[in-house]
Amino acid sequence: MxxxxxxxxxxxxxxxxxxxxxxxxxxxxxxxxxxxxxxxxxxxxxxxxxxxxxxxxxxxxxxxxxxxxxxxxxxxxxxxxxxxxxxxxxxxxxxxxxxxxxxxxxxxxxxxxxxxxxxxxxxxxxxxxxxxxxxxxxxxxxxxxxxxxxxxxxxxxxxxxxxxxxxxxxxxxxxxxxxxxxxxxxxxxxxxxxxxxxxxxxxxxxxxxIQNKSEVVKRKKRKEERPERGIETMFRVTLRNHIKLSDIADTKANILLSVSAIIMSVALSTLFPKLDKADNAYLIYPTLIFILTAVVTMVISILSTRPKVTSGKFTKEDISNKKVNLLFFGNFHKMQLNDFQNGMMEMMNDRDYLYKSLMKDLYFLGIVLNKKYRLLRIAYTVFMIGIVISVLAFIISFSMLELD
The missing domain is CATH 1.10.3210.10 (Hypothetical protein af1432)
Known part of the structure; x- marks a missing residue:
């Protein structure tokens, strides 16, 4: 068809x-x-x-x-x-x-x-x-x-x-x-x-x-976002120097405490027994100045080394809002382990949070050092002036005794 x-x-x-x-x-x-x-x-x-x-x-x-x-x-x-x-x-x-x-x-x-x-x-x-x-x-x-x-x-x-x-x-x-x-x-x-x-x-x-590649890229990005070696070195050296300065301050305070304790022992064992005699009345004022100097020096030295621990109570919201420095033990000693671990992980993954925490640690350590050295300066000044006055007082007391 x-x-x-x-x-x-x-x-x-x-x-x-x-x-x-x-x-x-x-x-x-x-x-x-x-x-x-x-x-x-x-x-x-x-x-x-x-x-x-x-x-x-x-x-x-x-x-x-x-x-x-x-x-x-x-x-x-x-x-x-x-x-x-x-x-x-x-x-x-x-x-x-x-x-x-x-x-x-x-x-x-x-x-x-x-x-x-x-x-x-x-x-x-x-x-x-x-x-x-x-x-x-x-x-x-x-x-x-x-x-x-x-x-x-x-x-x-x-x-x-x-x-x-x-x-x-x-x-x-x-x-x-x-x-x-x-x-x-x-x-x-x-x-x-x-x-x-x-x-x-x-x-x-x-x-x-693609997912695996994305994970690799994310890990690489996180690695790149971590603190650079130069910055890490700066923080490490600075914090180490501050800790050494704190150790030096504590050593100086211990020296003052030891010397003051020796002075107290000498004063209490040698001078005090003689003060109950009327003939030794001239020794009262020099001895009191001597002992007072040792006591004030010891008190100020103890204040410079006395530790201060914060409450250690912080919420998850404080950590999320980056209001707490987890690098200082006084801030986390009362936290639960899981909360502390989660906070540390969050801090390690956030470069800004980590940098700021290191800065806070360095800053407050500096404030503590300033307080230590200020009190130590006062203690050494008191000790120095007190010893000089005590010696002068003893000299004057002996001179007046001879004149009599």
Whole structure:
């Protein structure tokens, strides 16, 4: 039938239509696809024992069902009906037959829902490739066309999922198509599912690699954000020097305490027993000055070395708000271990918090040193002046005794 004069003219018309007016992006819905649908329609129609008149209507619909792509790819069925009406009208084709051809073209709309046997045949012919071994090639052409005409890119997984959904929703309507194509269709679906699993596994692997790479970058960034070696050295040296100064201050205080204690011992063991005699009254004032000097010196020395411990009570909010210096034991000795560990981890991961904590530690250590050395200076001054006055007092007392 396809070789008669009428259908040769139809073929030539459709060929010229696609050749001259179809956009290059239509790589699937072109003349090649139309020719395949025509041949499939003829094959199924003959297997379904259609009459000559039914075959003619079916083949006309097959030739023109995608011709509307030259005008509007989104609503091409309506445009296809307009083209076939104009073409068949120019040949004085009967209106009833034209309506039948248009009704069959309507059956190819997605999702397919044919209402006649001829509609079922053209639907099976239109999706004949679903049960063919060259399905992948046709699917790739359709994907390329959709991406270009619809301006939408599909990932490999998206396209595989779209094909899987389409396969699961599709069914062949005619007995011939079902018997001939359904087995290969099932194999094609299995291959799609297999490829989809591989693609998802590959994507998960890539995501894992990206995640691992991200973790490496984060660790590197955290490492870069930690204190630089020069700054660490500065804090280490400065804090060590301050601690040495504190040790020196404590040593000086101990010296004063020891000397004052010796003076007290000498005064109490040697001078005090003599004061109960009237003849030794001249020793009272020098001895009192001597002992008072030792006592005041000892008190001030003790004050310079007396430790001060803070409450050590801080909340998690204080740590989160960076209000507490966890580097000083007086600030954490009453904290729970977990709170202390969490606070230290937070501080180590925050360079600003760590720097400020070191600065606070250095600052308050400096304040303590200032207090120590100020009290020590007073103690040494008191001791020095007191010893001088005591000696002078003893000299004056002895001189007055000789004069008497």
């Amino acid at each position: 396809l070789e008669n004069v009428f259908f040769k003219a139809v073929k030539t018309f459709v060929f010229e239509l696609f050749k001259t007016e179809l956009v290059p992006e239509a790589v699937y819905h072109n003349f090649g696809h139309t020719l395949r649908v025509v041949n499939a329609s003829l094959e199924i129609g003959q297997a379904e024992n259609l009459t000559e008149n039914e075959l003619e209507i079916l083949l006309l619909a097959a030739w023109f069902h995608d011709s509307g792509f030259i005008i509007d790819f989104k609503n091409h069925e309506e445009k296809s009906k307009e083209i076939v009406k104009e073409y068949l009208g120019s040949l004085n084709f009967g209106d009833d037959k034209i309506k039948e051809v248009c009704a069959i073209i309507d059956a190819t709309k997605m999702p397919q829902s044919p209402k006649s046997k001829l509609g079922q045949i053209i639907c099976d012919a239109d999706l004949f490739h679903l049960g063919s071994e060259d399905f992948n090639a046709k699917s790739n052409l359709l994907r390329a066309e959709m991406e270009q005409l619809c301006d939408r890119a599909f990932t490999e997984i998206e396209w595989a999922e779209k094909n899987t959904q389409f396969f699961n929703e599709h069914k062949f309507f005619t007995n011939y198509a079902f018997e001939k194509l359904n087995d290969q269709k099932a194999l094609n679906l299995l291959k799609i599912n297999k490829d989809l699993k591989k693609l998802k596994a590959k994507e998960e692997e890539q995501q894992l690699k």
